[in-house]
Amino acid sequence: MAYFTSVYQSELPHRAKSVFMYLHDRADHNRKCYPAIGTIARELNLSRSTVKRALSDLEKSGYLRKEQRWRENGGKSSNLYFLNSNPQ
Template identity: 55%
Template sequence: MGRFDFLYKMDLQHRAVTVYIYLADRANRAGECWPAIPTIARELKLSQSTVRRALQDLRKVELLETEQRYRVKGGKSSLLFRLKKI
């Protein structure tokens, strides 16, 4: 059984599968990572809007939680992505 077999069996758009695998590759042992959306888009050769739709797809099926991170002076930073344990 492969690491992502559960993912391939789900009825997900290709964009969501691609982004999930990307995030899993970047995640630490706790299942967390924080790449910027433009970085994800550039590295996967997708548009930023496609990445945002994929993230929405993953949140909808509860495979992903996101949390806004903030800089010390209060400005927004990249999102914290937390992959759900299956």
């Protein structure tokens, strides 16, 4: 529970808090995960647009960093998300 203290106390909208907890639940021991936006939206019963806004909120506030991943054929894949529970 202490892990989420700064998220709970933040001014983030509830959509961002929900998405952060979802990503944390799916992250590895290095706090990395790569679920697709459509998967996040479907599993949280949110629209894709709401998930995108939540990810943007998290990135702007420093709780999340994302990197684009690429397939071997050069096509885009899902983003790689790095979680930070204590942004500066």
